[in-house]
Amino acid sequence: MIDFGKYSLLFSLILSIFVFLGLIYGIRRKDARFIDMSYRATKGIFVFMTFACFFLIYAFIMDDFRIEYVASYSEKALPIFYKITGLWAGQKGSLLFWGWLLSLFTFITVQRDEHKVNSLFLPYTLVFLNLTSMFFLVLVNFVTPPFEMMTMFPADGNGLNPLLQNPGMVFHPPALYLGYVGFTVPFAFAMAALVMEDLGEWWIKKTRTWTLFSWVFLTLGIIFGGWWAYMELGWGGVWGWDPVENSSFMPWLTATAFLHSVIIQEKRRMLKIWNVSLILLTFSLSIFGTFITRSGIISSVHAFGQSPVGFVFLGFLILVLAAGIYLIWTRYEKLKEQNPRIEAFLSRESSFLYNNIILVGICFATFWGTIFPLISEAVKGVKISVGPPFFNTINAPLFLLLILLMGVCPLLGWRKTSPKGILKNFLLPFSLTALTLPVLYISGIKSFMPVFFFSFSVFAITTLLREFYLGTSAGVKKNEKGWLSSFWTLVRRNRRKYGGFVIHAGMVFIVLGLAGYGYFQYKEDFVLSKGQEVTIKNYRLKYTDLTTRKKWNYEGVGSVIEVYNSGKFRGTLRPEKRFYKKREREPTTEVAILTGMVEDLYLILGAWNSDGSITLTVVINPLISWIWVGTGVVMFGTIWAVLPRRRREEEAGLLEKDIILHLKGVEVE
Amino acid sequence: MKGRQVTIVFSVLLILAAFSYLVFLGMKEGSMYYLEVSELFERLDETGHGKVRVNGEIVPGSVNYETGALTLNFTLKDKDVEDSPRLNVIYIGPPPDMLEQEGVTLVAEGSYNMEKEIFEAKKLLVKCPSKYEKKEGEA
Numbered sequence: 174m175i176d177f178g179k180y181s182l183l184f185s186l187i188l189s190i191f192v193f194l195g196l197i198y199g200i201r202r203k204d205a206r207f208i209d210m211s212y213r214a215t216k217g218i219f220v221f222m223t224f225a226c227f228f229l230i231y232a233f234i235m236d237d238f239r240i241e242y243v244a245s246y247s248e249k250a251l252p253i254f255y256k257i258t259g260l261w262a263g264q265k266g267s268l269l270f271w272g273w274l275l276s277l278f279t280f281i282t283v284q285r286d287e288h289k290v291n292s293l294f295l296p297y298t299l300v301f302l303n304l305t306s307m308f309f310l311v312l313v314n315f316v317t318p319p320f321e322m323m324t325m326f327p328a329d330g331n332g333l334n335p336l337l338q339n340p341g342m343v344f345h346p347p348a349l350y351l352g353y354v355g356f357t358v359p360f361a362f363a364m365a366a367l368v369m370e371d372l373g374e375w376w377i378k379k380t381r382t383w384t385l386f387s388w389v390f391l392t393l394g395i396i397f398g399g400w401w402a403y404m405e406l407g408w409g410g411v412w413g414w415d416p417v418e419n420s421s422f423m424p425w426l427t428a429t430a431f432l433h434s435v436i437i438q439e440k441r442r443m444l445k446i447w448n449v450s451l452i453l454l455t456f457s458l459s460i461f462g463t464f465i466t467r468s469g470i471i472s473s474v475h476a477f478g479q480s481p482v483g484f485v486f487l488g489f490l491i492l493v494l495a496a497g498i499y500l501i502w503t504r505y506e507k508l509k510e511q512n513p514r515i516e517a518f519l520s521r522e523s524s525f526l527y528n529n530i531i532l533v534g535i536c537f538a539t540f541w542g543t544i545f546p547l548i549s550e551a552v553k554g555v556k557i558s559v560g561p562p563f564f565n566t567i568n569a570p571l572f573l574l575l576i577l578l579m580g581v582c583p584l585l586g587w588r589k590t591s592p593k594g595i596l597k598n599f600l601l602p603f604s605l606t607a608l609t610l611p612v613l614y615i616s617g618i619k620s621f622m623p624v625f626f627f628s629f630s631v632f633a634i635t636t637l638l639r640e641f642y643l644g645t646s647a648g649v650k651k652n653e654k655g656w657l658s659s660f661w662t663l664v665r666r667n668r669r670k671y672g673g674f675v676i677h678a679g680m681v682f683i684v685l686g687l688a689g690y691g692y693f694q695y696k697e698d699f700v701l702s703k704g705q706e707v708t709i710k711n712y713r714l715k716y717t718d719l720t721t722r723k724k725w726n727y728e729g730v731g732s733v734i735e736v737y738n739s740g741k742f743r744g745t746l747r748p749e750k751r752f753y754k755k756r757e758r759e760p761t762t763e764v765a766i767l768t769g770m771v772e773d774l775y776l777i778l779g780a781w782n783s784d785g786s787i788t789l790t791v792v793i794n795p796l797i798s799w800i801w802v803g804t805g806v807v808m809f810g811t812i813w814a815v816l817p818r819r820r821r822e823e824e825a826g827l828l829e830k831d832i833i834l835h836l837k838g839v840e841v842e
Numbered sequence: 843m844k845g846r847q848v849t850i851v852f853s854v855l856l857i858l859a860a861f862s863y864l865v866f867l868g869m870k871e872g873s874m875y876y877l878e879v880s881e882l883f884e885r886l887d888e889t890g891h892g893k894v895r896v897n898g899e900i901v902p903g904s905v906n907y908e909t910g911a912l913t914l915n916f917t918l919k920d921k922d923v924e925d926s927p928r929l930n931v932i933y934i935g936p937p938p939d940m941l942e943q944e945g946v947t948l949v950a951e952g953s954y955n956m957e958k959e960i961f962e963a964k965k966l967l968v969k970c971p972s973k974y975e976k977k978e979g980e981a
Contacts, residue, residue: 472876472949473969518849534861538864538868542872545873555875555877556876557873557875558875558876558895559868559869559872559873560874561872562871562872563868563871563872563873564868565868565872566864566867570864571864698936700909700910700912758942759939760939761940777936779936779937781909782909786909786910788912788936
């Protein structure tokens with residue numbers, strides 16, 4: 174079995190070399206036979222990579238501890254779920270999984286277009302996809318071989334790190350990888366467009382679904398990471414601006430910018446160079462993230478096993494950037510002239526531009542803060558690190574502006590908006606927002622930033638609802654149908670637009686959750702003896718007992734806490750410390766949470782004494798659940814936006830859009 | 843076109859200025875020296891009073907936690923250097939996970955109290971031995 178795995182990887186590498194040579198020769202000689210051969214070989218890579226993954230999972234299930242990777246991340250007593258997901262529990266398996274995803278996505282890209290007449294771009298695109306695949310295949314064959322054997326065969330494995338034995342952690346890496354790998358496809362298309370010197374809208378239309386798909390998985394991956402940190406790490410928060418977190422956040426920012434700016438190119442044929450630059454940046458940042466997390470060059474609380482892999486990624490990153498910049502540089506003059514200009518400062522396209530500036534600004538600030546210890550060490554000879562206050566000071570106001578833009582954008586028309594139109598459109602949302610200010614003040618929120626966060630959120634949500642209302646009422650007038658059916662027609666015929674609005678609403682919820690817990694988190698430590706009660710805000714907590722329980726691979730010591738809210742019994746929480754059999758000397762914290770839409774009550778058992786007294790940390794996190802709700806909304810919106818629509822709907826949708834634009838007093842192109 | 847270019851240059855400058863100001867504010871708020879234990883002692887003159895981050899390995903057996911007083915005491919030394927200077931740390935709050943694991947390194951954020959010769963930590967970040975991947979802890 175082990176040899177099968179090894180040879181599958183080797184075959185894949187050989188095939189990818191064939192693909193590369195075949196493509197280059199085929200493109201040069203304009204010989205379709207060689208290109209067809211490459212397409213077939215690409216599918217072969219996918220098949221062999223699938224074999225390799227299957228063999229590794231099989232080794233996990235069979236407890237084959239001869240394989241070093243299996244022995245490091247599994248044990249006999251590990252539940253089968255964690256054995257299967259052991260495929261991506263560590264670095265070697267993760268890179269194999271990454272390579273497999275890439276081979277799958279390459280397969281799909283080829284399958285979709287190989288028989289179409291108009292697929293001149295495919296060989297070029299495949300060159301870039303294949304080069305990336307080759308990089309990963311070299312890694313899994315020579316640098317981090319997942320099927321490497323041990324010299325001594327242990328009877329049982331090391332076991333999976335207890336902190337990773339949590340569903341949030343199981344889905345966090347693959348979601349991130351899906352996002353990272355997914356962006357390889359638009360990247361390859363963009364590079365192909367550059368090589369072909371044709372930066373029209375075709376590559377954006379081709380990759381629209383890929384882009385959204387990758388974006389939503391990147392989003393999910395980041396949120397899963399935060400959710401895991403919240404549930405498992407026991408410090409009461411979801412985000413700490415650690416370099417490892419930042420490294421997944423940076424590509425998300427440029428990807429979000431890309432998602433918006435391609436719309437401008439589709440509608441107005443602008444920003445062509447900017448778009449290829451953004452996708453190049455997104456792809457590079459995901460490689461950069463892997464480099465800083467795996468090389469250990471920047472100190473982080475995530476202690477990844479340090480290995481030379483990081484520097485291999487650095488080499489790859491330099492190659493990617495050099496090739497990308499070279500291509501953009503040599504095509505720049507030719508493409509520049511095709512760009513129409515933005516006509517007014519207050520128009521929908523300019524609001525997209527501001528959105529891009531802000532997102533790239535946040536990305537730059539995050540990048541700066543992440544690498545600053547390196548810079549200061551090089552320049553001043555001493556490491557200066559920047560903590561969360563740095564990132565919050567810069568990024569909070571920028572995020573605030575984003576929320577504001579989210580509200581403003583739908584109120585602006587394409588090209589130009591007349592001042593009269595602006596005033597008319599702004600009146601209602603603006604007055605509603607103004608109304609929230611006294612409400613916020615009375616409810617006790619008086620500091621500067623939170624007030625802005627909450628009132629801008631109201632503004633954004635109001636304009637979003639207004640969009641749905643206007644669209645529906647236009648439908649009612651035109652078709653003389655009921656509100657419900659008009660609404661349904663509207664959102665079904667303009668999936669992308671209204672899906673996008675739903676995503677915006679989800680993002681507002683997420684930001685609300687972040688602001689809620691970020692600005693109003695309450696934390697206090699208590700020492701309690703058995704039977705003692707404490708009151709925190711409107712909660713009354715009673716510590717009744719300290720109990721032990723045994724599970725399949727750990728023992729847990731937990732304190733039983735009765736929770737009363739405003740006099741009413743709300744339930745019993747049992748925060749505990751777990752002692753995993755493989756790691757008895759390192760207890761892990763298992764927090765207990767009473768979840769609510771208004772706030773979470775979050776209990777951490779710190780320590781206990783022989784007399785039964787305990788140290789209990791009580792955290793109250795307002796609005797934090799809205800982060801998870803918002804994520805669900807974002808997912809729903811994305812699915813809605815990418816669902817394919819029928820041609821009839823498409824035509825009808827176009828018509829409808831004109832009517833809506835007309836009703837808004839915007840001139841139609 | 844002239845006027846347009848002036849507007850563009852002007853707005854770009856404005857955005858850059860606003861952004862630089864934010865970065866400046868952020869650096870003032872959030873930047874701290876990140877030092878090894880021995881570096882802290884070498885630089886006590888310049889960093890002795892402000893907030894710093896100190897990275898070090900916990901001296902085995904030095905961890906002491908008093909439940910009643912919610913007080914945690916331990917000693918840090920340079921990682922993998924046996925004869926490095928020792929730094930006594932005090933932290934008010936419950937101990938983070940994995941503290942007593944051998945070879946654990948930790949980042950303490952706080953300031954050094956010259957009179958009491960003790961480092962008063964406000965925040966602790968535990969890093970785990972690198973043989974395991976992806977561990978994290980914060981208190």
